[in-house]
Amino acid sequence: MSVRALRSTFGPNCHWCGLAMDFDEPHGRPESATIEHLIDSTLGGVRSQKRRRLAHAACNHARNEFRMQAERQFQHWIAERQASEKTLNEK
Numbered sequence: 001m002s003v004r005a006l007r008s009t010f011g012p013n014c015h016w017c018g019l020a021m022d023f024d025e026p027h028g029r030p031e032s033a034t035i036e037h038l039i040d041s042t043l044g045g046v047r048s049q050k051r052r053r054l055a056h057a058a059c060n061h062a063r064n065e066f067r068m069q070a071e072r073q074f075q076h077w078i079a080e081r082q083a084s085e086k087t088l089n090e091k
């Protein structure tokens, strides 16, 4: 599904912030429209066309960054939990 097709289906506004996207922006610019793949990892990461939406490149990028930050924080939490296993077992 192309940007053009997604635009005609879902409109010209960003999936995340709801603000208008600039379809004249060169690809890769912050306000340009990018295809956001909404992937439900519990379904094995299969990309469904029904779950493609348009979003600003900036919003798309920010979302990925925050998700990566959250993942790193979770990994850190897991590491701390594993490091404290001995303490937990002594209780």
Ligand SMILES: [Zn+2]
Pocket: 014, 015, 016, 017, 018, 019, 055, 056, 059
């Ligand atoms: Zn946006």
